[in-house]
Amino acid sequence: MNTIVPPLITKNGQRVLEKRYLKRVNDRYETIDSMFRRVAKRVASAESLYSSGPETQIMEQDFFRAMAALEFLPNSPTLLNSDLDGQIASCFVLPVGDSIDEIFEAVKNTARVHQSCGGTGFSFSRIRPEGDVVHDQPGIAPGPVPFIQAFSLASNLVKQGGVRQGCNIGILNVDHPDILKFIAMKDDPEYLTNFCISVAITDKFLDALFTGGDYDLINPRTGQIQGYLNAQFVFDKITNQSWKTGDPGLIFIDRINRDQPTPILGKIEAVTSCAEQVLLPFECCHLGSINLAKMLKNSTDGTLVIDYPKIARTARLGIRFLDDCIDINNYPLPQIEEATKRTRKIGLSVMGYADMLVMLEIPYDSDLALETANKIMRLIDDEAHIASQELAQKRGVFPAYSGSKYDRPNGQRLRNASCTMIAPTGSLSLIAGCNNGIEPFFSMVFVRNILDGEHLLEVNPYFETYARENGFFSEDLLYRLVQGENLRDVPGIPEAAKRIFVTTNQVKPEWHVRTQGVFQKNIDGAIAKMINVPASTTPQEIGEIFLMAYREGVKGVTAYRDTSRKIQSLCNDENG
Ligand code: UDP
Numbered sequence: 001m002n003t004i005v006p007p008l009i010t011k012n013g014q015r016v017l018e019k020r021y022l023k024r025v026n027d028r029y030e031t032i033d034s035m036f037r038r039v040a041k042r043v044a045s046a047e048s049l050y051s052s053g054p055e056t057q058i059m060e061q062d063f064f065r066a067m068a069a070l071e072f073l074p075n076s077p078t079l080l081n082s083d084l085d086g087q088i089a090s091c092f093v094l095p096v097g098d099s100i101d102e103i104f105e106a107v108k109n110t111a112r113v114h115q116s117c118g119g120t121g122f123s124f125s126r127i128r129p130e131g132d133v134v135h136d137q138p139g140i141a142p143g144p145v146p147f148i149q150a151f152s153l154a155s156n157l158v159k160q161g162g163v164r165q166g167c168n169i170g171i172l173n174v175d176h177p178d179i180l181k182f183i184a185m186k187d188d189p190e191y192l193t194n195f196c197i198s199v200a201i202t203d204k205f206l207d208a209l210f211t212g213g214d215y216d217l218i219n220p221r222t223g224q225i226q227g228y229l230n231a232q233f234v235f236d237k238i239t240n241q242s243w244k245t246g247d248p249g250l251i252f253i254d255r256i257n258r259d260q261p262t263p264i265l266g267k268i269e270a271v272t273s274c275a276e277q278v279l280l281p282f283e284c285c286h287l288g289s290i291n292l293a294k295m296l297k298n299s300t301d302g303t304l305v306i307d308y309p310k311i312a313r314t315a316r317l318g319i320r321f322l323d324d325c326i327d328i329n330n331y332p333l334p335q336i337e338e339a340t341k342r343t344r345k346i347g348l349s350v351m352g353y354a355d356m357l358v359m360l361e362i363p364y365d366s367d368l369a370l371e372t373a374n375k376i377m378r379l380i381d382d383e384a385h386i387a388s389q390e391l392a393q394k395r396g397v398f399p400a401y402s403g404s405k406y407d408r409p410n411g412q413r414l415r416n417a418s419c420t421m422i423a424p425t426g427s428l429s430l431i432a433g434c435n436n437g438i439e440p441f442f443s444m445v446f447v448r449n450i451l452d453g454e455h456l457l458e459v460n461p462y463f464e465t466y467a468r469e470n471g472f473f474s475e476d477l478l479y480r481l482v483q484g485e486n487l488r489d490v491p492g493i494p495e496a497a498k499r500i501f502v503t504t505n506q507v508k509p510e511w512h513v514r515t516q517g518v519f520q521k522n523i524d525g526a527i528a529k530m531i532n533v534p535a536s537t538t539p540q541e542i543g544e545i546f547l548m549a550y551r552e553g554v555k556g557v558t559a560y561r562d563t564s565r566k567i568q569s570l571c572n573d574e575n576g
Helices: 009-021 032-049 055-068 076-081 100-114 145-157 179-183 205-211 233-244 253-259 308-328 335-342 353-359 365-396 427-431 461-469 476-481 495-500 509-521 541-550
Strands: 072-074 091-093 119-123 168-173 193-200 212-218 227-230 251-253 284-291 296-298 304-306 348-349 446-450 455-459 531-533 560-563
Touching: 009 076, 009 427, 032 055, 032 308, 055 072, 055 168, 055 308, 072 076, 072 168, 072 308, 091 335, 100 119, 100 145, 119 145, 145 179, 145 193, 168 179, 179 193, 179 233, 179 446, 179 455, 179 531, 193 253, 205 233, 205 531, 212 455, 227 233, 233 296, 233 541, 233 560, 251 541, 284 308, 284 335, 304 365, 308 335, 308 348, 348 353, 348 365, 348 427, 353 365, 446 476, 455 461, 509 531, 509 541, 531 541, 541 560
Parallel strands: 091 119, 119 168, 168 193, 193 251, 284 348, 531 560
Antiparallel strands: 072 284, 091 284, 212 227, 296 304, 446 455
């Protein structure tokens, strides 16, 4: 291969790659170019399983080009571990049983997954409640909540591939007798910082909530009713706690199970650690993201427009890349390989949505943004399914196709039971130099700490260009913004700029929710998104936001009230 791709990496992207991703070969770091070649080669090697023709070389070239142009990037483990036999998937769901053996087997599995660079989602709902019988002795079971510490510790001790800390999500069904203890579990947000928690909300709970009634608590060991709680009381506990610390979030577990592609294989109990994917026990998912910042072109009149054919091409390439990943991965456990290869779920996502909007001069909180999001994500989802169908023609449908929701007259014959979702892209977006996932920009100006305690002001490049071109760029403006002043309150700023450069905290919560709703309608999986709400939001308002999110059809929702945490959750920073 001899394609020369001009360097596109920003200084920050370069820094992140050098710090964590580039391999040392003979005392020298590989180049970024060789990293992408290494990844392209390993992933395209899967092509030879299906063809002895030139596909391997062609796809290797195409994969390399898309990555080097920062148009498509696979999840971090693929970039990090694409050596001969590295583990390359990002997120896993591990089952946790009720016996001591099963619980500690799951702890061991957690260590294996985190060592291999994966993050984990767990449901702790099968563990018998506090005070339940153990070996016929009543009153001694500790319940699920204390056990979660063992999982947190295991993943803390095993730093992911030596490069970063793993994320976890712990889930408990709302009808578990220990639900109140679970909801309050992260009252001190600095306790178990590598764990987010989420309550699995059932339809029965929602029915009781909407009618002001009670709902039953079920002992998972016996399947018997073990008391009841008032749904509004529990909901208020959840929203108060979310108001206070950002945890717990909600997942709508019955909706998730109604939508899931392979009910015949069992129930979905959990989502992945940043809540972006819905997986069966032991499944893992390979993720990859299309950088929407690179999906624009100049129209004939010189204005920027969306390059739909390029999006379609990149989506198809992404599906092929991710399907190849399944075949070449070196899975951390045989059960994971078996479960993953049964459904072949993959996660094609987007990042740089905010970049695309500002380049098109579309405010994030506008109907036009929602229309644009709908059009783009529908195209990606359609192309992803077409690509998966084409792969199925050559490579076969996913092995659990029979009896799946697609197995009906005129159903899609797919290679992958699930194709699309929205990933957090915490590190990928830094490498690509774009904003993460489908979030709005956090700020137009950042203070970056550099060596010797020096601080540097970093300005959003789109904002800087726009402000200079429109004559309102000044040191004073940067100073005001960095002090936390709202662009909308600074005198002399053009109205259009105030709308286009809207930041996370200025976007009203309902626009965050509506944005999540629009993306949700056009994907198979779930969404990693934070519903950011102002510091002044009340717990009741958080409750209304949760219910609005439910009505929008989302699979899960997490809110974060500005200033409610001294430290942001592990998965939202630079993964430090
Ligand atoms: N993840 C993790 N540790 C981290 C960041 C991510 O374990 O520090 C896992 C986690 O399971 C998450 C998944 O990687 O759900 C995808 O996260 P993200 O898109 O932010 O990862 P990236 O590929 O950008 O590194």
